Amino acid sequence: MQSPPHLSSQEKEKEREKEKEKEKEAKLLNPNPNPNRSPSSSYSPSSSATRLWKPAAQRNLRNQWSKYLSQKDRWISASSNGRSHATSLVNAYLSQRYVPEMELGVLSEMPGIRHKACEKLALQQEQYQSKLLSCYRDMVDVVCHMKNVSTSMRCFLKGSADSPLVQFGNHPEDSNDSGDGGGIPVFSILSIPSFENLGQELLQMFVLELCLKRLLVVELLSISCKESPKGQTSRLSWSDELYLGEFDDLSSINLYSDKQCQPVAPRIIGWEFGCPTSGRTDHVPDREILQVYLTAWLVEVNIDWQRVDQIFALVGEEMHINLS
Amino acid sequence: MEMMVKKYQQKFRKVRDEMDRWEQLQSRFINQFRNASSIIQRLPMLGDSKNYGELAGVHGLKEVLLGKQMESLGSIFCSMRETLKEFHIIVMSLEKIVRDGNQLLKGGSMQPTTHQMQLRVGIRPSVEDCLDGLKSLHEMHHSEYLVKSSAFEALTLNSSASDLGALHQILVDQPNIPKEEVQFIFNIIFAEEIC
Numbered sequence: 451m452q453s454p455p456h457l458s459s460q461e462k463e464k465e466r467e468k469e470k471e472k473e474k475e476a477k478l479l480n481p482n483p484n485p486n487r488s489p490s491s492s493y494s495p496s497s498s499a500t501r502l503w504k505p506a507a508q509r510n511l512r513n514q515w516s517k518y519l520s521q522k523d524r525w526i527s528a529s530s531n532g533r534s535h536a537t538s539l540v541n542a543y544l545s546q547r548y549v550p551e552m553e554l555g556v557l558s559e560m561p562g563i564r565h566k567a568c569e570k571l572a573l574q575q576e577q578y579q580s581k582l583l584s585c586y587r588d589m590v591d592v593v594c595h596m597k598n599v600s601t602s603m604r605c606f607l608k609g610s611a612d613s614p615l616v617q618f619g620n621h622p623e624d625s626n627d628s629g630d631g632g633g634i635p636v637f638s639i640l641s642i643p644s645f646e647n648l649g650q651e652l653l654q655m656f657v658l659e660l661c662l663k664r665l666l667v668v669e670l671l672s673i674s675c676k677e678s679p680k681g682q683t684s685r686l687s688w689s690d691e692l693y694l695g696e697f698d699d700l701s702s703i704n705l706y707s708d709k710q711c712q713p714v715a716p717r718i719i720g721w722e723f724g725c726p727t728s729g730r731t732d733h734v735p736d737r738e739i740l741q742v743y744l745t746a747w748l749v750e751v752n753i754d755w756q757r758v759d760q761i762f763a764l765v766g767e768e769m770h771i772n773l774s
Numbered sequence: 775m776e777m778m779v780k781k782y783q784q785k786f787r788k789v790r791d792e793m794d795r796w797e798q799l800q801s802r803f804i805n806q807f808r809n810a811s812s813i814i815q816r817l818p819m820l821g822d823s824k825n826y827g828e829l830a831g832v833h834g835l836k837e838v839l840l841g842k843q844m845e846s847l848g849s850i851f852c853s854m855r856e857t858l859k860e861f862h863i864i865v866m867s868l869e870k871i872v873r874d875g876n877q878l879l880k881g882g883s884m885q886p887t888t889h890q891m892q893l894r895v896g897i898r899p900s901v902e903d904c905l906d907g908l909k910s911l912h913e914m915h916h917s918e919y920l921v922k923s924s925a926f927e928a929l930t931l932n933s934s935a936s937d938l939g940a941l942h943q944i945l946v947d948q949p950n951i952p953k954e955e956v957q958f959i960f961n962i963i964f965a966e967e968i969c
Binding site for chain 1: 816819820822825826827828829831832833834838839842843
């Protein structure tokens with residue numbers, strides 16, 4: 451709350467009335483805000499604690515949402531870098547496949563030129579693969595951070611409410627403290643649960659997109675120029691860990707199924723799970739398939755960017771800060 | 775007549791500004807066209823389930839992917855239409871400059887003779903050079919605008935790769951605005967500045 455420092459008592463009265471009106475509005479928006487009725491917020495803090503809670507909660511929300519925003523920007527850059535590495539990777543792979551039929555003109559007389567070209571392209575491909583993997587790691591990291599943010603929006607009373615120095619923290623010390631200030635609006639309209647819902651909505655999009663990207667990474671890391679004996683390919687499978695500690699990261703964002711001992715299958719928002727690992731073929735994907743992969747990477751089917759911008763605009767307006 | 779020529783040179787400077795703006799729009803339009811045509815070329819591939827490889831198992835991917843691509847294509851078409859409008863604004867502004875140029879002549883106290891019209895003082899252009907130059911520059915851009923509009927009309931979901939390639943080439947070449955000719959006109963008008 452940014453209340454001006456010197457208010458006459460009349461103005462204070464007005465302020466209080468405004469607050470009340472806002473609370474009324476909030477009740478209309480949020481059907482169950484009554485702290486006495488809702489079981490989750492049966493804890494009713496003393497009025498002085500509520501008064502002190504608000505600024506602390508506001509500060510916390512502003513911090514958390516700024517973090518959200520910077521993670522979103524990190525995602526955008528990781529995803530776009532990943533796309534360009536994936537494109538280069540596919541190009542190197544396809545060129546290498548065409549090397550044997552390539553018309554080399556005068557160059558064809560140079561000894562071992564095709565072999566050397568192939569080796570070079572294979573080397574490039576490996577470099578792009580490791581770059582792609584590191585972009586994927588960044589994206590996993592982004593989503594883990596987002597998850598943390600989405601669960602850190604509440605603001606809990608630290609120590610006793612009666613102590614002269616009231617402090618707030620991110621963890622409940624009292625099991626009765628729901629950390630949402632009894633569901634009151636934190637700024638003007640939205641309550642903590644509303645902020646959490648918006649955060650969840652964002653998180654969900656990125657989690658599902660990450661999972662789909664993982665499938666693409668698995669496929670793109672599997673294509674290899676190196677001819678292995680008898681056509682045996684060292685393909686990665688969905689249940690392989692792509693980097694050390696990946697499964698721990700995926701568990702923390704609920705993308706790892708302990709029951710199946712492998713990551714959760716990718717799916718599209720609004721659609722049922724498919725069976726992506728069932729149709730595994732051992733032949734190398736052709737040009738069209740690779741291009742569909744690249745398009746799928748580019749389009750980010752699970753992220754509705756318009757909605758993402760809308761959420762940040764809404765939250766930013768509520769908090770009187772610019773989140774764009 | 776000398777004053778008159780100065781005024782015309784002023785008009786040519788305005789034309790030059792408009793043409794700089796045209797260049798900006800041109801590169802924007804080419805970009806938009808490239809984006810649209812790469813989506814159009816991808817569509818048949820995206821529509822065929824057998825191209826999905828390991829992605830085939832993800833329910834709804836094909837539908838959503840196609841839907842989103844169509845959405846982006848729609849918005850690219852909209853922005854191309856906007857760019858075309860801006861091209862048209864330039865054409866209209868060039869037309870106005872030509873009109874003002876003619877007005878300048880008629881508005882004078884006396885009608886100049888053919889001799890005065892063609893009179894060149896030193897390396898300065900004649901009034902006729904100026905009027906002709908303005909007129910051709912307008913005509914070039916007007917015709918090019920028509921080419922761009924029809925190229926845009928020809929851009930459809932069913933355009934083949936070779937159609938798209940040809941359209942792209944036409945858009946890049948701008949056949950109605952030959953660079954040498956434009957340079958030639960400006961060289962005559964601003965001959966004294968070049969020396």
